[in-house]
Amino acid sequence: MNAYAGDVAALARKDLLLEVRSRDTLPAMLLFVVSALTIFHFALPSGSSERAETGLLWIAIVFTALLGLTRAFAAEREGGVLDGLVLAPCDRSAIWLGKTIGLTVFLVLAELVALPAFALFFHPLSWDLVAAVALADIGIASIGTLLAAIAAASRARELLLPLLFLPLAIPVVIGGVGASIASDPGSFLAFLILYDGVFAILSWASFEYVITE
Amino acid sequence: MTEESRLTDVITARKLSKRFGDKRVLEGLDLVVPRGGFVLVTGPNGSGKTTLLRLCAGLFTPTDGELEVEAPRGAIGFLAHEPLVYNELTALENLDLYGRLYRLPERRERAGAMLERFGLWRARNERAGTFSRGMLQRLALCRTLLHDPDLLLLDEPFDGLDVDGAELLHTELAERSSVTALVATHDPEALAARSTARLALA
Numbered sequence: 001m002n003a004y005a006g007d008v009a010a011l012a013r014k015d016l017l018l019e020v021r022s023r024d025t026l027p028a029m030l031l032f033v034v035s036a037l038t039i040f041h042f043a044l045p046s047g048s049s050e051r052a053e054t055g056l057l058w059i060a061i062v063f064t065a066l067l068g069l070t071r072a073f074a075a076e077r078e079g080g081v082l083d084g085l086v087l088a089p090c091d092r093s094a095i096w097l098g099k100t101i102g103l104t105v106f107l108v109l110a111e112l113v114a115l116p117a118f119a120l121f122f123h124p125l126s127w128d129l130v131a132a133v134a135l136a137d138i139g140i141a142s143i144g145t146l147l148a149a150i151a152a153a154s155r156a157r158e159l160l161l162p163l164l165f166l167p168l169a170i171p172v173v174i175g176g177v178g179a180s181i182a183s184d185p186g187s188f189l190a191f192l193i194l195y196d197g198v199f200a201i202l203s204w205a206s207f208e209y210v211i212t213e
Numbered sequence: 214m215t216e217e218s219r220l221t222d223v224i225t226a227r228k229l230s231k232r233f234g235d236k237r238v239l240e241g242l243d244l245v246v247p248r249g250g251f252v253l254v255t256g257p258n259g260s261g262k263t264t265l266l267r268l269c270a271g272l273f274t275p276t277d278g279e280l281e282v283e284a285p286r287g288a289i290g291f292l293a294h295e296p297l298v299y300n301e302l303t304a305l306e307n308l309d310l311y312g313r314l315y316r317l318p319e320r321r322e323r324a325g326a327m328l329e330r331f332g333l334w335r336a337r338n339e340r341a342g343t344f345s346r347g348m349l350q351r352l353a354l355c356r357t358l359l360h361d362p363d364l365l366l367l368d369e370p371f372d373g374l375d376v377d378g379a380e381l382l383h384t385e386l387a388e389r390s391s392v393t394a395l396v397a398t399h400d401p402e403a404l405a406a407r408s409t410a411r412l413a414l415a
Contacts, residue, residue, distance in 0.1 A: 003316065010313045014302070021301045021340075079341070080295030083272055084356065088314035089287030212271070 007090045011098025016105060018075050025071040026106050029064050033114040036060040041121040053122040054129070054180045060114065061133065061176075062140070062169050068106050069144045070161055072099060073152035082152070086211055096145055096207035100200075103141040111137070128189070132179035135192035136172045139199055143168050146203035149210050171195050223248050223364055223393040224269055228278035231264050238264045241278070244412060246395055251407050254397040256414030262397035263294065265414070266366045269395060282364070284393075287315055290362030292370055296353035300342030304333055304352050307341055308359055315360040327355040331381055346373040351381075358385060365394040371403055379403070 019025055040056040076082040085095050111133055119125050144165055151161035175195060178188035224246035231239040239261040246252050254262045267273045269282055270291045282289075291297075298307040305324055312320025328334050331351040336344070341352060350373040357365070371379050386394075386407060396404060401411060 007314060010310060014299070014310055017306075018299060018301045075299055075301065078300055080293055080297050081299055083270075083291070083293060083295075084297030084311065085314070086272065087270060087286060087289060087291055088311065089285065089316070090314045212274075 004091055004094055007094040008097045008101065011085075011095060012101040012105075015075075015099060015102030019102075019106070022075075024074065025068055026109060028071075029068050029106060029110040030113050032067050033060050033064040033110050034117055036063065037114065037117050037121055050123050051177075051181050053118075055177055057114075057118050057122075057129075058173050058176050058180075060118075061111070061136065062166070062173060064110055064114070065107055065137075065140045065144060065169075066162060066165055068103060068110070069148045069165060070158065072103060072145060072148035077152055082211060092208040092211060093204050095211070096149070096203060099149075100141045100145045100203075103145055104137050107137040107141060108134075126180070128185040129180040131189060132176045132185070132192060135189060135196060136176045139172050139192065139196040140169065142196065142200040142203050146207055146210060149207065153211075168199075221247050222281075223250070223283050224395065225281045225283075226268075226278065227280075229265075229268065229275055229280050230277040231261070231268060231273060232276045239268075239414075242414075246393060246410075248393055249391055250409045251394045251404075252396070252410045252412055253401045253404055253408045254395060254412045254414060255399070255401050260414035262414060263368055266291070266293075266368050266395060266397055269364075270366050284362075284364040287360065288363040290357040290360070290365045290367075292353055292357040292365075292367040294368055294372075296341070296349045296356070298341045298349070298352055298356060301340055303338050303340055304328055304344075304355075305337040307352065308355055311356055311359055317360055323359065324355075327359055328352075330385070331355050332377065347375055347378055350374050351378055354382060354385070358389075363392060365389075365392055365396070367394065367396045367398075369398060370396060371398070371400060 037060055044052065044056065073082065086092060115125055115130065115133065147164040148161060151157040151164065154160050172195065175188050175192040179185040179192065182188055222245050224244060226242055226244040229239055229242040254265060256262055264273060268275060268280055270289055271286065305328065308324035308327060309321055312324055317323055328337050331354060333348065333351055333355065336348065341349065344352060370382055374382060398404065
């Protein structure tokens with residue numbers, strides 16, 4: 001167990017180090033989410049409901065995550081590194097977990113900018129909204145990493161990833177918007193926890209089959 | 214496979230085939246590589262040399278036939294066309310990461326020693342993405358040999374190496390005389406003295 005945790009930590013740390021050096025993914029995610037919220041701010045008629053505004057925030061979050069996911073395995077593709085990782089005697093699910101942790105950190109950092117920007121442009125944040133976004137990050141990173149690995153093996157990866165990811169992100173949007181606007185957000189937050197658990201277990205268990213032919 | 218051959222043969226392929234869609238890359242290949250054997254795989258471009266190595270490494274699954282590789286995942290050293298290293302990590306960081314995943318004791322020292330042997334010590338803190346083709350091949354060889362593998366799967370090991378680099382590789386292979394190896398090459402004469410058999414793919 002300690003060795004597994006060590007492998008996951010080493011792989012996650014590596015992803016964060018690669019991002020610090022290359023600055024490929026996070027700046028693009030930040031620029032995208034702030035630009036999207038700015039466009040929504042001017043596109044939405046004044047006096048629009050908080051429900052509509054919250055819906056736009058979730059659209060921005062899902063597409064920002066998609067942007068990060070498209071780069072999730074870019075470093076591995078460049079040098080054929082995924083083959084090297086697959087051949088290592090560590091549990092292959094550690095590759096998924098390390099990558100998922102790295103992606104979750106990118107999403108959280110993007111939202112540390114996006115949520116205050118949303119509050120500035122639209123309406124104040126509620127704790128339910130923040131909790132829903134945090135739970136959504138885990139689910140998006142879990143299933144998104146698995147789908148990014150599937151897409152990375154394809155020549156049409158830029159096309160394939162949105163087609164695979166967006167349908168599976170629908171429950172996240174339903175849970176997230178519900179938790180953000182409902183008078184009783186508990187059931188929606190519980191739904192997001194269930195989504196996270198189910199897709200994390202599925203992704204963890206199936207990653208080995210996805211990255212080997 | 215008999216119990217005796219299981220003990221002596223590291224790679225056994227029977228009527229091994231690999232297709233990608235309609236394209237047949239390998240068809241009905243029979244191959245036995247005994248423990249300690251050093252088999253050169255030759256053939257023109259597209260004859261399936263790389264595919265055979267990837268099948269033996271477990272990176273491809275056969276379309277038909279049987280393939281038995283009597284070496285666990287951690288005991289295989291695979292040198293591919295690509296170096297399998299991160300461009301944004303330094304040479305030392307790349308080897309340290311692999312050392313961690315291969316659970317090597319004193320991995321940092323081991324990585325340093327390997328870089329020194331392949332003449333990359335001075336470049337240890339430089340990012341792999343800034344390396345020349347020859348330096349990348351040396352780093353890839355460091356990665357391949359870092360965990361002292363029992364089975365070497367080498368795809369064009371001299372590719373990009375200068376005279377000194379080729380000499381270093383000859384020395385490393387000579388020091389690992391008991392290791393089993395399957396080597397795809399366009400220059401079989403370079404390893405003729407070391408080889409125990411040749412497989413010519415058409």
